[in-house]
Every structure is written in C-alpha cells, then in structure tokens.
Amino acid sequence: MLNIVIFGAPGSGKGTQSEKIIEEYGVDHISTGDVLREEIKKGTELGKLAVSYIDEGNFIPDSLMIKILASVLDAKGKDIKGVIFDGFPRTIQQAYALDKMLSDRGESVSIVIGLEVDDDELIHRIVLRGRTSGRADDNAHTAKHRLENYHSQTQPLKKFYINAGKYASIPGVGDIDEIFSHIKKAIDAVK
Ligand code: AMP
Numbered sequence: 001m002l003n004i005v006i007f008g009a010p011g012s013g014k015g016t017q018s019e020k021i022i023e024e025y026g027v028d029h030i031s032t033g034d035v036l037r038e039e040i041k042k043g044t045e046l047g048k049l050a051v052s053y054i055d056e057g058n059f060i061p062d063s064l065m066i067k068i069l070a071s072v073l074d075a076k077g078k079d080i081k082g083v084i085f086d087g088f089p090r091t092i093q094q095a096y097a098l099d100k101m102l103s104d105r106g107e108s109v110s111i112v113i114g115l116e117v118d119d120d121e122l123i124h125r126i127v128l129r130g131r132t133s134g135r136a137d138d139n140a141h142t143a144k145h146r147l148e149n150y151h152s153q154t155q156p157l158k159k160f161y162i163n164a165g166k167y168a169s170i171p172g173v174g175d176i177d178e179i180f181s182h183i184k185k186a187i188d189a190v191k
Contacts, residue, residue, distance in 0.1 A: 001080070001081065001082040001083070001107050001110075002025060002027055002081060002082030002083075002110050002187070002191060003082055003083055003085070003102060003107055003108065003109050003110045004021060004025075004027065004082065004083070004084045004085065004109075004110060004111055004112075004113060004187065005084075005085045005088075005089070005098075005109055005111070005112040005113070005161075006018055006021070006084055006085065006086050006112075006113050006115070007112050007113060007114045007115070007154075007157065007158070007161070007167075008114060008115030008116070008117065008172060009115075009117065009119075009122050009146075009147060009150045009154075010122065010126060010143065010146045010147065010150065011117070011121075011122040011123070011125040011126040011129065011143070012115040012116075012117045012122065012172045013115050013117070013172050013176075013179065014086050014087065014115060015031065015086065016176060017113070017115065017176075017179065017180060017183060018031070018084050018086045020176075020180045020183075021084055021113075021180075021183065021187070022084065024180075024184065025081065025082065025187065026081045027080070027081050027082040027083055027084050028076055028080045028081075028082070028083050028084070029083070029084050029086060030069070030072050030073065030076075030083055030084070030085055030086065030088065031086040031087050032065065032068065032069060032086070032087040032088040032090075033054075033086075033087045034086075034087075035068060035072055036050045036054060036060065036068075037054075037135075040054070046068070049064075054136075054137055055136045055137055055142075056137075056142070056145070057137050057142040057143070057145040057146040057149065058145075058149065059090060059091070059149060059153065062091055062093045062094055062097075065088070065090075065094060066093075066094060066097040069088050069094075069097070069098070069101070070097075070101055073101060078105075082110070085098065089157060090150075090153060090154045090157075091153050091154065091157075092156060092157060092160060095157055095160055095161075109161075109164075109166055110166075110187075110190050110191075111166055111168055111186060111187060111190045112161040112166045112167045112168065113168055113170055113183050113186060113187070114158060114161075114167055114168060114169050114170060115170055115172035115179075116169055116170065116171055116172050117172040117173055118173075119147055121173060122143070122147060123140060123143050123144065123147070126138050126139075126140075126143040126146075127139065127140050127143065168183075168186035170182045170183055170186065
C-alpha cells in the first residue's frame with residue numbers, strides 16, 4: 001500500500017495537493033480536520049467536544065484524536081490502494097501511534113510530503129480562504145495561534161521523519177501543478 005503523510009502548516013496547500021494525489025494514485029483520503037468538521041455538522045457528542053478546540057485554534061487531545069484516526073482507518077477495510085493522511089499526525093505522540101497502527105496492519109508510512117511555505121504567506125492564504133470557507137478558525141487572530149501550535153508541536157515531526165529517511169521537502173509556493181510535479185517525482189521514487 002501507498003501510505004502518504006501530507007505534512008505542512010495550516011494554509012500550506014495540504015487539501016489542494018491531496019486532491020491531486022488522490023486523482024493520480026487512487027489512494028483514499030483521511031483528513032482529520034474534515035472528519036471533525038463533519039461531526040460538528042452532524043451535532044454528535046464528538047462534534048460538540050471538538051468545536052471549542054477547533055474554533056480556538058487548539059489541538060484535540062492526542063488520546064482522543066488517535067482513537068478517531070484508528071476507527072476511520074479501520075472503516076476503510078483492507079481493499080484499498082493506500083491512504084493519504086492529511087492533518088495527522090500533528091504531534092510526536094500521534095506519529096508513534098500512526099506507526100503502530102500501520103505496523104499492526106503489516107504496513108508503514110511510505111513517504112512524508114512536507115509542503116514548505118513561510119508564515120506571512122500562510123496567514124495571507126488563511127485569511128483569504130476565510131472569505132469563502134465559512135470556517136470560524138480561518139481568521140488572522142486564530143491563524144496566528146494555529147501557526148504557533150504548528151511550530152511548537154507539529155514542526156518537530158519534520159526531524160522525526162527526516163531521521164526515518166521518509167521526508168520529502170517540497171516548496172509549497174507557486175503554480176499548483178508545478179508544486180504537484182515535485183510531489184509526483186517524490187512519490188514515484190518510493191512507489
Ligand atoms: P485542519 O482542517 O487540518 O486545518 O484541522 C482543523 C482543526 O481540527 C485543527 O486546527 C485542530 O483544532 C483540529 N485537528 C485536526 N487534526 C488534528 C490532529 N491530528 N490533532 C489535533 N487536532 C486536530
């Protein structure tokens with residue numbers, strides 16, 4: 001199976017590039033942000049719990065997030081070409097949990113696609129996206145807090161995956177198709 005982690009700050013283009021990866025490689029998509037937003041829309045207990053974290057730009061606690069990911073992954077069954085993990089892992093604990101979940105299935109992370117975009121551009125993109133996304137967390141104030149959390153809790157994962165020999169650094173600014181061509185080269189090298 002092709003197990004891709006798409007990695008980067010909020011606004012780095014993970015969702016956009018995930019769509020192109022899915023189209024090219026036929027893998028399944030797990031976006032933890034989308035899963036949570038769906039639960040909020042449906043008004044489930046999980047949604048009610050998640051909304052306060054998300055709207056403030058904070059992370060959902062690891063133990064809960066790991067359980068959610070495990071159940072979404074289980075629901076996919078075994079008959080899939082692979083998965084693109086979008087928005088997970090966001091902490092070292094989640095990265096260890098993902099390794100464990102995959103190894104229990106005889107699988108592993110194939111590659112981590114790291115989209116590199118500087119903070120000013122990220123804030124600009126998030127504020128622009130906020131005009132149409134309807135997301136309460138897409139505004140300048142919350143975006144800054146989300147970026148702080150990204151730098152303190154998520155960015156250390158870059159080193160974790162570099163040390164594992166799995167990190168592909170991709171410049172995330174410029175033409176969408178050109179960015180994708182770099183991603184495709186990196187994925188084809190491990191396929
Ligand atoms: P995203 O759509 O990936 O930007 O996620 C939106 C929000 O959902 C984040 O700012 C977090 O509040 C929450 N979230 C999504 N994925 C995770 C995760 N792996 N761990 C903790 N919180 C998450």
